[in-house]
Amino acid sequence: MAVEFDGGVVVGSDSRVSAGEAVVNRVFDKLAPLHERIYCALSGSAADAQAIADMVHYQLELHSLDMDEAPLVLAAASLVKGVSYKYKEELSAHLMVAGWDRKKGGQVYGTLGGMLTRHPFAIGGSGSSYIYGYVDAAYKPRMTPEECRQFTKNAIALAMSRDGSSGGVIYLVTITKSGAVEQVFLGDEIPKFYDE
């Protein structure tokens, strides 16, 4: 999940990797850095998602050296879109790109199915089906960074509680002009809701 605020973005994920009913990794960090102030959130096939993230990380590094400046979030998103679209029949992953750049500040892009769309916030992954109602109801424009973090944590916690393919801990990254701050939330630090 990724949410934009004035001056940056918050990106969050759960940590479960499953192969059918088996939990293969319960502490996997699904927030992959594409550049210093651009992250992507991985979902779908872990192998495919990692492959795309690695490719775009490499391409962005070259691109930013060419341009001699930090890459635009749109550039990162376009690169991800490029791979996702070209190999859409072969790949089974969805990467959400979010970050901060000088030109447009905080931005969130979805690349589902090889499209490129910008959103104030975006959710993805199997658990997202269960929280469309929650995010639509709870989202307010112009939230502060702390409100965005709480919104993200709440949404992911709710999804983790209902989706068998989601669980573990919550990884959060807050990206602003000053850089990216990574956090982990475990056990009691994860928001609790009605679960009977």
Added chain:
Amino acid sequence: MVTGTSVLGVKFDGGVVIAADMLGSYGSLARFRNISRIMKVNDNTVLGASGDYADFQYLKQVIDQMIIDEELLGDGHSYSPKAIHSWLTRAMYSRRSKMNPLWNTVVIGGFYNGESFLGYVDMLGVAYEDPTLATGYGAYLAQPLMREVLEKKPILTKDEARDLIERCMKILYYRDARSFNRYELAIVTEKGVEVEGPLSVETNWDIAHLIRGFE
């Protein structure tokens, strides 16, 4: 259909303990998070079921009625755990032979005439007894742990059995994507049946702090 995951069973000196979490899954959706998959059959026997929850409720109805009918007979006898296990084996096998199985794997635990009983029956009518039992994912994740403990110490105390079950429930909560951190424990001794719950395992996610990215 709504399904339940693993059921665990361990014998100890003076009784048996069985455990099952309180989740009814609808595919990958954790649909019902507070249902009981354990039933008390009578004062010597308990039954835990994994698989289809509707079929478990039907079984429960049938068994409850059997117990009532026996009470009405008033002959001083009550069904032994072995008798329930034997009957269930026949019932499940009969349904499977009609190509209409009760889609469950059942663990029956009991204490009768000074002896612990722990039996397994599945939807094919396959049945056996063992000092440790586990259905579903538990068979792959928990059974090896349980067997390892019993190999070193064949006769456990009640507390050791309970600790073993708790350890196994923790592993299952970590590694079974269809599990939930709320479970019930049923303990049968000569004193009767005690169903404890809802209980939760203490989880440790500290290793998450050591992870950054995936390289």
